[in-house]
Amino acid sequence: xxxxELPNEIFLLIVDQLGPKDLILHRRxxxxxxxxxxxxxxxxxxxxxxxxxxxxxxxVEDWRARTDWSEQFSRVVRRxxxxxxxxxxxxxxxxxxxxxxxxxxxxxxxxVPWRRHLQFEEKTAQFHYPDxxxxxxxxxxxxxxxELKSYAVYDLSARILNEIDIDSGNKIVRRIRLKEKTLIIxxxxxxxxxxxxxxxxxxxxxxTSYDICLDPRTGKYQSIFRNEWKIHFLGFPLNSxxxxxxxxxxxxxxxxxxxxxxSAWGEDEPIEMLAIWDISRPSAYRPSTDxxxxxxxxxxxxxxxxxxxxxxxxxxxxxxxxxxxxTFRALELDENHVYFICEDHRWLVGAQSSDRHPRLHKVKSxxxxxxxxxxxxxxxxxxxxxxxxxxxRNSDDRSPGTAPCWRHEEFPYLTITEALDAEAGVIxxxxxxFMLETISINIKPKIKMIGPGYEISLRDGLWxxxxxxxxxxxxxxxxxxxxxxxEVVILHFDQEGGSEGGISAMxxxxx
Numbered sequence: 001x002x003x004x005e006l007p008n009e010i011f012l013l014i015v016d017q018l019g020p021k022d023l024i025l026h027r028r029x030x031x032x033x034x035x036x037x038x039x040x041x042x043x044x045x046x047x048x049x050x051x052x053x054x055x056x057x058x059x060v061e062d063w064r065a066r067t068d069w070s071e072q073f074s075r076v077v078r079r080x081x082x083x084x085x086x087x088x089x090x091x092x093x094x095x096x097x098x099x100x101x102x103x104x105x106x107x108x109x110x111x112v113p114w115r116r117h118l119q120f121e122e123k124t125a126q127f128h129y130p131d132x133x134x135x136x137x138x139x140x141x142x143x144x145x146x147e148l149k150s151y152a153v154y155d156l157s158a159r160i161l162n163e164i165d166i167d168s169g170n171k172i173v174r175r176i177r178l179k180e181k182t183l184i185i186x187x188x189x190x191x192x193x194x195x196x197x198x199x200x201x202x203x204x205x206x207x208t209s210y211d212i213c214l215d216p217r218t219g220k221y222q223s224i225f226r227n228e229w230k231i232h233f234l235g236f237p238l239n240s241x242x243x244x245x246x247x248x249x250x251x252x253x254x255x256x257x258x259x260x261x262x263s264a265w266g267e268d269e270p271i272e273m274l275a276i277w278d279i280s281r282p283s284a285y286r287p288s289t290d291x292x293x294x295x296x297x298x299x300x301x302x303x304x305x306x307x308x309x310x311x312x313x314x315x316x317x318x319x320x321x322x323x324x325x326x327t328f329r330a331l332e333l334d335e336n337h338v339y340f341i342c343e344d345h346r347w348l349v350g351a352q353s354s355d356r357h358p359r360l361h362k363v364k365s366x367x368x369x370x371x372x373x374x375x376x377x378x379x380x381x382x383x384x385x386x387x388x389x390x391x392x393r394n395s396d397d398r399s400p401g402t403a404p405c406w407r408h409e410e411f412p413y414l415t416i417t418e419a420l421d422a423e424a425g426v427i428x429x430x431x432x433x434f435m436l437e438t439i440s441i442n443i444k445p446k447i448k449m450i451g452p453g454y455e456i457s458l459r460d461g462l463w464x465x466x467x468x469x470x471x472x473x474x475x476x477x478x479x480x481x482x483x484x485x486x487e488v489v490i491l492h493f494d495q496e497g498g499s500e501g502g503i504s505a506m507x508x509x510x511x
Contacts, residue, residue, distance in 0.1 A: 004036040011036075012045075020050050020077045043069040051076050053425045055476065079477065079494045083426075086458040088479075088491035091465075094154070095146035096486045098133050100172075105151075106144045107190065108133055108173040112240040114326055116350040118414075118434060125434035127348060129470030134488050135178040136473040136480055140212065140221065142178050143488055144168070153212060153221040156478055156490065164223040166210065172238070174205070180250040182279075183210040183223060186231065188238070189288070196237055197262060203238060205231040206288045207246075207253065209279055209304075227283040229304040231255060247331040247338075251280040252370075253304070254331050254338045258322060269323055274310040276338055276370055308370055318375055320366050325354035329363070332400035337367040337376065339400040343407065345414075347435075359383050361408040367401045376401055382408035398422065412436070416467065421475035428479055430467055458491075465489045 003014065015023065015037075023046055027037045036042075047057060047069060056072045082089050097106035113128035134143035142164070145152040150163040171187040178184075185208045192201035210223040236242045236259070246255040259271045283303025285296055315321040320340045322328050332339040343363045344354070360382045367376030380403045382391045393405050398420055406429070407415050413431040420427050466472055466481025466489055473480045477494035 002032070004032050015042075015046075016049060020046070020073075021081065024074060024077055038070040040067075040069050043073040047073050047076060051080065053423060055424065058423065075494070082493045083476070086462075088462075088493050089495060090492040092490040092492065093483075094143065094488045094490070096133055096482075096488060097144040097146040097149060098486065103149065104169045105149060106146075106168070107171065108144075109188075109238050111174055111243055111245070114243075114328075114350075115352045116348050118345065118347045119349045120347050120435045123434055125432060126470065127345065131175050132469045132471050132482055133173065133176065134480075134482065135176050135183075137178040137180070139475075140178060140181075141480065141488070141490075142176060142183060142212070144173075153223075155221060158219065159495070160220060162220040164210075164212075164221065166208070166223055172203070175246070177246075177248065178212065179248055181212045182226070182248065182250045183212050184208075184246070184248050184253065185210070186244075186246065188235065192237075193291070194235065200237040200239065202235040204235045204288070204291075205244075207231055208286075208288075209248075209253075227279060227281070227303050228286045228288060229277065229279075230287045232257065245328070245331055247333050248279065249333050249335075251278065251335070252307075252333055253277040253279045254333055256328065256331055256340070258326065258328075269312075272312045272315055272321060274315060274338070274340070275306050276308045277304050278307050279304045310368075318366055318368055319377075324352070326352055327354070332365070334400050336371075337369050337401065339376075340366045340368065341404065342366075343404075361411065361414075363403045363405060363407055365401055365403045378403045380405040382411040416470050417472050419472045419474045419479060424476040426476045428472055428474060430463065430470075430472055462491065466491075 003011065006014070018026070023037060027034045044064070044067075047054065051057070054076050056076060060067070078089070097103070098108045099106050100109055101107070110131045110133065113130055116127050118125045118127050134141060136142075139155065139157050141154040141156060143152060143154070144150075145161070145163075148161070148163055151166050151168055152161055153164050154161045166183075166185055170190070171185070172190055173185060173187050175186040176184065186205070187208065188203040188205045190203075192203050194202040196202045206228055208228045209226045211226050212221055213224055214220070215222050231244065236244070242259045244255055244257045246253065248254070254274070254276045257271070257273045257275075261267045261270055281302040281304075285303060287293070287296070290296060310318075312321055318340070320328075320342070327342040327344045329341045329343040332341060341363070344358050344361075346357045346360050348354075348357060358381055362379065362381040364377065364379040367378075369375065378401060380391050380393050391405050391408055391411070398404075398406070406418065409415055409429070410431065412435050413433045416430045416432050418427060418429050465483045466479065468484040469482045471481065474491075477492070479491045479493070481489050483489050
């Protein structure tokens, strides 16, 4: 008896033993097989069985009956074929427009990272990377487009690129970040307004927030001004010593400031401060246009405001004061806490490195509530022993309050950066074992994707295109990084596009 003529119960028992590629290949046997293996409900079952966490299966209740599940299954099989082989369907490259002087729309001066790097014997490697001038979240990429000569939003799913207005011609951008459709621009004025000392001048610094919204009439995204606030009462000089680090979500913004002490009384300890802002309420008032503050409405109750401020004494109380040997790595937020994440490594050297290091590698997250209440501490490390056993914790938890023990997963490899698609269960991890490079010059950084039953390495040559700034972002459909030529690089696993778009053998099977 022909397979397709078997009773449904037996037919399903048999086809459930076939892999996704085989299910696609069976469509090509003859017309009868094609009809059977492209049946809509059957392909919905295939998708649930083989790829239960893919984007196509989320929130399908309202449109399940109207969906071509045969095409959706083909698309997902194509995607995971390319993920598994480590070969994107296409690569897009976008030039970044950035300069300190000209052109005026792209002026930038990123905050300088800590002066700490890894050293093992004669081999060195980066430990801190400068901020990128691009930001990604939930399918949207924001960057200064050299092609458009403007800041732009790129909708990767719709493949639509359009300009947005952030008034960049009047700014020197220090950092940009997109999260929950809220775009943060940290910037300073182009001209200094205060002589700090004989050698340094201070620039006033501000943060401006925008809501990134889809215009239903045009199908393009636009930036809508929400509010603006002053980062520091005095400001910062543009140099390699004064630093500030921040994070945000749609309702809150947190900033940690670290500055060298310029006291005339010979005090050496740096100046430190942490503040949490409520940025949820819109306000038309812009402090950047009102240097004296005289024009601020007397009845101004909306707009951003500080809900908690921590002095250096408060930071000392919570055990997170950094002093002259900082171990600070990043800030994180949830709805009620700010998390102060620190990291130290046995092989760290540099002007700001401590003489007291852990046995191998330690990471720690300290959570502090916005209001009153106990604080949270979570710490883990790759301590090692005679049996070379390291951190035994489950590194799958990526919540802000959990110490990022994935940083030393597979030690002595060090995870440089990760891109996590939690809903799909996909993690792209970029790992580097520079220690072994002292033994073999052929050992290079690894980028792996760990998904539903897969552990995949990108093909040779791609990692250099992504890790120029030590940062990758993306989800199961694409992976984004920056090369060493000031270009954003997008690897597409879901669609063709860019310089390497084309039809592979697997693509022809699934179309």
